[in-house]
Amino acid sequence: MSSSTALRALSGYRRLFRARKQLFAGDERALRESRFAIRAEFDKNRHTTGPPEHIEGLLTMIDEAEDMLLHGIVRGELNQDRNVVEVKINPEHESRMDTETMTHIDPITAETGAKLDESNDAKPRIEITKTSGSDSSAATP
Secondary structure: OOHHHHHHHHHHHHHHHHHHHHHOOOOHHHHHHHHHHHHHHHHHOOOOOOOHHHHHHHHHHHHHHHHHHHHHOOOEEEEOOOOEEEEEEOHHHHOOOOOOOOOOOOOOOHHHHHHHHHHOOOOOEEEEEEOOOOOEEEEOO
16 A cells, blocks of 8 residues: 555555544444444554555545535434434535435434334424524424
8 A cells, every 4th residue: 555545544544434434423332332343444454455446446535424424424313202313403414315205213323213212102293493593394104
């Protein structure tokens, strides 16, 4: 691996760690598990050699993973009293999602899915609130 490729990989590693800290701020379990997952993936590919296209593909995957963490995932909190998953949308997420047609929740872990299933007989509805204004909308699954 050339020194410029190694520098790009190290830079990508650091960017992924910053992105996970931003996404999972306050969630110690998610921070711990994402740290292990990122480290495991980098360790798996640490000694990878091969055609430049393969190495470039791995580096592109780093960029795509960072983009997904920063712009493709939103966090929600289950409000059991109202049977609502409250999701706050940041401006960087708005351009990538259609809040009018968002009708489902994809839990990150099986444990999260089990909590949603146990929360009530009816699936919680999704309540989307923009963080940059007072507009809000809600979608019901």
